[in-house]
Amino acid sequence: MADLALEIRGITKRFAEHVAVRDLSLAVPKGAVYGLLGPNGAGKTTTIRMILNVIAPDSGSITLLGQPNTAPGLLDRLGYLPEERGLYKKMQVRRLLRFLAELKGVNAKTADARIDHWLERLSLRTAEKDWGNAKVDELSRGMQQKVQFIGTLLHDPDLVILDEPFSGLDPINAQALKDTVVELKHSGKTVVFSTHLMDNAERLCDSVCIIARGEKVLDGTVIGVKSEHNKRNIALALAGDPSPGVSAVLTDRSLVSRMDDNNRFFELEMATGGDPQLLLQRLVGAGAAVQRFELIQPSLHQIFLDKVGAAGVEEGMSGHG
């Protein structure tokens, strides 16, 4: 299908000790921002490496921009930011970026113009100081992350794959990254990123796929996923701590099936057949000083916990999502 930027069909990857990805299928439309969500060790990085043809799946197929992912020259149209960031430490920033661009088939002259543009845009090149002439190890961690991000986008890729892009970013860099992702989308590019931070995903993604233990748990548009899991959630905020009477109401399983204390408000999930009006009446009757009582859709975070739960995180797994 020509309007898909990425299509994965039934891929499985086994390593010696375990199955990293099992029969995973997903489709990313062109121009979408797509989130690959899952706990650490779910198989996110393995999936991304298979998409990039760095490792081959044991079975299944991957189509990128309408071509099988093994097609020659296809990698030049992809931008990839790995989870574990790293650059040649002793190399001058400008030379390093030129090298990365040339590896993607951009000629040196075009690359130089783009490097200047990006360095300025991410304020690595100002009137006082041009960090492009510095060596990588003279840069702060945040600056190195910017350089790596520039390296991902220098060749103007059609499909950008970011593995845990927000991990380790300070708020300013995270904001710059978010802005860039949105801008990429507006210019018609497709962005796929993996994360275990649901808030980022909920704000940024058009569609998501949640995987755990190498298997797909659910996928779809964020709006679709949320309405599908609309269990009549309620955001409740009280003035002061709940009195024993109020607590009794909140733990009444005929009304509230689950409660998540978010400190500043509770996210309540109504029990089947439970009436929100009745809940409000009983809360007020128990003497609660209600500040907020709002019917809300469940957050992606809530859905994620529902679906994956604590058991979704395999013990002993770390890092390789």
Place this chain on the structure above:
Amino acid sequence: MAKLWTVIKREFLERVRTRWFLIVTVFGPVFFGVIMVLPAYLSVRGMKDVRVADIRIIDATGTGLGDRVATRLNGGPMGDAAATQVVVVAPTDVAAAESLATKDVMAKTRRGYLVLDSLTISAQKATYAGRNASSLNEVQIIESALRSAILGQRLEKEGLDPKRVEALTRVKVDMSAERITDKGRGGSGIGSAIFGFMIAFLLYMMIVLYGQNILRGVLEEKTTRVAEVIVSSVSTDVLLAGKVIGVGAVGLLQQAVWLASAAGLYQFRAKIFVALGMPAMPAIPLPQVPPMLIVALVLFFILGYALYAALFAAVGAMVSSQEDANQAAQPVVMLLVFSIIFAQPVMLNPTSRLAEIVSWIPFSAPVIMPMRMSAIQIPWYELVGSLSGVAVTAAICVWLSARIYRVGLLMYGKRPNMRELARWIRQS
């Protein structure tokens, strides 16, 4: 191909730009030059200081032998015989003269003294005592002057004209040594042995230095995680090939600079020696280097380098830390050390059975074979056989290493054991 070129370019330029490369490349020849010139310079300086003639001869022979020795020590009848002091004493006064001479030597007015007595004439016995008695060179000069003086005296006794005697006993010998082996004359002996050993050592050095350099490069890409970015742009095979070729080119450049400056030093050695105020050194007889040898040399270097570079790259991909790397590289380093250990016995006897065997072993052939080739004529079948052995082994090593590299580059943690390694090779 464009990407391969990009990788080669980076590997080459980033290394050539380092201060380390500049220092080793430029100062290497300077260092070699100093090593070459310094001993000659010092020995010439030393010769000037040697004032062998500055001794006292206590002559109790009563035959004027002391004067003859003095004349010879000072360079014949034309020399300044006064430099050497001759004291003619009666045989009974020798002891007193000796103790006086000892005091003078201790006071540094003389370097030493030579005692000649009746025993010198009858049994060719003499005694020398002096500050320089431990210098073989100086004692030999005195001894030879004495021998020549006694010979002259005897010849004159037999009725020869003293002038004839002088001419006849002054013989300067210049002996050159040439080597003969089972297969005949071994060419210009020492010259080609030195040349061969230099070639072997140079190849060994290049392979060790740049092989380890590749290991470090791979490890750097792994530990800094750059590898993951790179392999999302090019295949690991291209990355490996680019690295091996790029680093190899650095090695070739360095070798070229070294050889060129060595040739330059050799060419202008006369001027250099004159500039340092030394007599021109005799030419070291360089063996004739036939073009075929050069072709074979280059082939052995390229194949040998490829073989070891691939092995070092695989080691780099296998490990995740420098400590692990040192350990894992040991088998590869052992293979290299094994070749250089045999370099000396092979150089001493390039036709031996041992020499033939180690030229057939692909891991030592790249170092040993060029050395043997510059010393003796190798039968063509042996040469071709050894070369193809190295080529096939290099191809196998590159193939295996590329597979280990492909899997290992993105694997972190524990170093794989042999079984896991075998699985890596199978699965990639």
